[in-house]
Amino acid sequence: MNDRNAVIVTGAAGSFGRVAVRALALRGHEVHAVDQSEHASWPAQTEFHPLDVRKKSFDELVRSIAPRAILHLALVRNFELTAEQRHRINFEGTARVFEIGRAHRVPKMGFVSRATVYGAFPEQSQFVDEEHPPAAGRTFPEIQDLIAADLYINAMIWRFPEVETFLLRPVNVLGPTVQTLMNRYLSSPRVFTVLGFNPIQQILHESDLGAAFNLALRAGVRGAYNVTGPGELPLHVLIEEAGARSIPLPEAAIVRLKGRMGFPEVPAGAIEYLKYPCTVDGTKFRSVTGFKPEVGLRSTVRSVPWTVGSATRGDPARN
Amino acid sequence: MFRSWFRTANGVVDRFVDGELRERHARSGLSVNEYGYDRWGTSRDDQLRALALARFFHRTYFRVENDGLEHLPEGRLILVGNVGSRLAYDGVLVSTSLFFDAEPPRLTRALVDQDVIRTPFAGNLLTRLGHVTASATNAERVLIDEQAALLVFPRRRRGAWVDPEPDRDFSSNFVRLARRTQSPVVPFALIGGHGGWALAARAGELLRSGLIVPPPTPVRILFGAPVRFEGTGDEEDEDTLPEVRQVEHAVAELIARGAGRR
Numbered sequence: 001m002n003d004r005n006a007v008i009v010t011g012a013a014g015s016f017g018r019v020a021v022r023a024l025a026l027r028g029h030e031v032h033a034v035d036q037s038e039h040a041s042w043p044a045q046t047e048f049h050p051l052d053v054r055k056k057s058f059d060e061l062v063r064s065i066a067p068r069a070i071l072h073l074a075l076v077r078n079f080e081l082t083a084e085q086r087h088r089i090n091f092e093g094t095a096r097v098f099e100i101g102r103a104h105r106v107p108k109m110g111f112v113s114r115a116t117v118y119g120a121f122p123e124q125s126q127f128v129d130e131e132h133p134p135a136a137g138r139t140f141p142e143i144q145d146l147i148a149a150d151l152y153i154n155a156m157i158w159r160f161p162e163v164e165t166f167l168l169r170p171v172n173v174l175g176p177t178v179q180t181l182m183n184r185y186l187s188s189p190r191v192f193t194v195l196g197f198n199p200i201q202q203i204l205h206e207s208d209l210g211a212a213f214n215l216a217l218r219a220g221v222r223g224a225y226n227v228t229g230p231g232e233l234p235l236h237v238l239i240e241e242a243g244a245r246s247i248p249l250p251e252a253a254i255v256r257l258k259g260r261m262g263f264p265e266v267p268a269g270a271i272e273y274l275k276y277p278c279t280v281d282g283t284k285f286r287s288v289t290g291f292k293p294e295v296g297l298r299s300t301v302r303s304v305p306w307t308v309g310s311a312t313r314g315d316p317a318r319n
Numbered sequence: 320m321f322r323s324w325f326r327t328a329n330g331v332v333d334r335f336v337d338g339e340l341r342e343r344h345a346r347s348g349l350s351v352n353e354y355g356y357d358r359w360g361t362s363r364d365d366q367l368r369a370l371a372l373a374r375f376f377h378r379t380y381f382r383v384e385n386d387g388l389e390h391l392p393e394g395r396l397i398l399v400g401n402v403g404s405r406l407a408y409d410g411v412l413v414s415t416s417l418f419f420d421a422e423p424p425r426l427t428r429a430l431v432d433q434d435v436i437r438t439p440f441a442g443n444l445l446t447r448l449g450h451v452t453a454s455a456t457n458a459e460r461v462l463i464d465e466q467a468a469l470l471v472f473p474r475r476r477r478g479a480w481v482d483p484e485p486d487r488d489f490s491s492n493f494v495r496l497a498r499r500t501q502s503p504v505v506p507f508a509l510i511g512g513h514g515g516w517a518l519a520a521r522a523g524e525l526l527r528s529g530l531i532v533p534p535p536t537p538v539r540i541l542f543g544a545p546v547r548f549e550g551t552g553d554e555e556d557e558d559t560l561p562e563v564r565q566v567e568h569a570v571a572e573l574i575a576r577g578a579g580r581r
Contacts, residue, residue, distance in 0.1 A: 122442070123433040125456035126359060196439020200360035200446075232358045234447075241354075276436070277360070297352055 006030045006067040011074030013039035015179040023210025062104045069108035072097045087145045094149040108164045113150040115171045120278040127281040130224045140269025170227040175206030186242040186304045195248040199277040204229030205295035215289035228282030230297040241301040335371035343424040361449040377415035387542035388421045395462040398470045400507035429470040462500045491559040499552025503545035508573035510539040541573040
């Protein structure tokens with residue numbers, strides 16, 4: 001089978017994976033979904049391969065399919081895993097997928113990082129572009145593995161020009177199915193905020209992320225790109241609109257309360273993002289690909305699942 | 320509980336937000352989303368409330384008089400004058416002059432030190448009023464993207480209060496910023512009644528923190544002709560010195576003129 005229109009999506013059962021598989025299948029790609037665990041329903045034109053990208057079987061799969069592109073989404077954001085497990089999956093997995101793709105002359109490869117890699121600091125400039133160093137490790141060591149994977153791919157983009165490689169750094173993705181940190185945060189009935197802080201946040205709807213995957217997979221798109229959505233909102237407005245209730249607490253109290261009394265468990269470094277903005281400039285991706293988010297600001301905020309009154313909102317993205 | 324206090328306080332101030340304010344604000348060109356925020360986190364409603372409060376200080380308390388506002392060029396500009404390096408009444412009076420007395424009304428943005436951004440409530444409040452974290456990229460972006468009137472504090476000496484003496488200690492960053500973004504620099508001088516300011520100066524640190532309102536002496540603000548600099552912004556420090564001196568001189572002249580006329 002030597003189908004040059006096939007696309008392999010790794011981590012396909014994950015939240016970004018499902019978004020990608022759905023979006024790619026809708027665009028008529030022949031999607032090969034790769035994941036360790038089975039996801040109940042796959043769209044038509046999708047073939048599921050239950051395997052681990054770090055095992056030999058993935059190498060054989062890439063050789064036999066000879067895909068037009070690999071979209072690597074097998075990353076974990078679960079902070080309950082140890083740093084070593086996260087490093088193996090996020091960094092070593094990324095490096096291995098790139099190596100296998102290159103060895104089998106896959107013409108195009110896509111990787112996804114996060115806009116959070118730039119970090120949230122009091123002195124941070126807003127709307128940073130792709131040249132800005134991913135400095136989040138300074139206050140958020142728990143995501144060093146993601147930053148390492150991001151920097152590795154960034155280096156590979158220029159070292160191996162024969163592989164058309166792209167790296168997307170989307171802002172906070174919200175939607176009915178995704179499991180991003182921000183989506184989970186806003187889905188809680190009660191969320192803590194840091195007393196006296198209200199940083200501006202950028203959001204993107206999951207269906208627009210799917211559209212971004214399709215556009216990035218087109219020929220000619222190479223390099224690192226920030227992906228931004230319909231706009232920016234202060235955190236408190238975001239919380240209120242999502243139907244959650246914010247409980248402003250001094251920072252010291254949050255450190256003690258997280259994970260208890262219904263407050264979500266988050267790493268200490270994540271609290272910086274509740275104090276200072278981490279905003280990016282997405283104009284490069286828009287001008288190169290023509291990307292334009294279709295879901296507006298209000299609909300994006302209100303697409304967060306299970307929030308008070310959400311059943312009556314008639315969110316268009318959830319039909 | 321805090322929320323309801325906050326809403327009540329906002330409601331009280333909202334009574335002072337009248338048609339004049341709304342009309343001028345609408346013409347000032349702040350572009351906000353459906354929630355009333357711009358992309359930097361500026362809140363239209365909070366800006367209106369702050370302007371309603373500041374209008375009292377501008378018109379009734381300090382009875383600010385302006386001179387030379389017709390010099391303000393359209394589009395982006397950098398305001399450089401003899402105001403202190405912390406946002407306080409003097410900075411506020413410059414921005415109210417641009418909003419209430421200039422045609423068309425202009426909103427002023429300032430760069431906020433990271434120590435203030437770190438401070439709970441203070442950083443948030445200033446962000447909501449349209450000010451941005453002090454960084455070279457932010458400064459360039461608000462000038463280029465927002466065509467802002469940017470108030471900078473180039474004095475190396477700290478202190479909230481205006482110094483009647485001419486300055487000879489401007490740092491050169493504003494010249495670099497002006498060159499890099501091709502923005503005109505508008506020099507200005509803020510003149511307060513000497514007696515009042517001297518009395519104010521004696522109140523010392525507490526006053527410098529901006530917590531005490533100084534005596535109600537009339538204030539005069541003189542704006543000079545815009546100065547434009549050629550260059551790329553990548554020049555060495557000594558190459559910016561003549562331009563720094565040129566602006567210091569322009570400010571000193573305005574101070575002398577303002578003081579002479581009183």
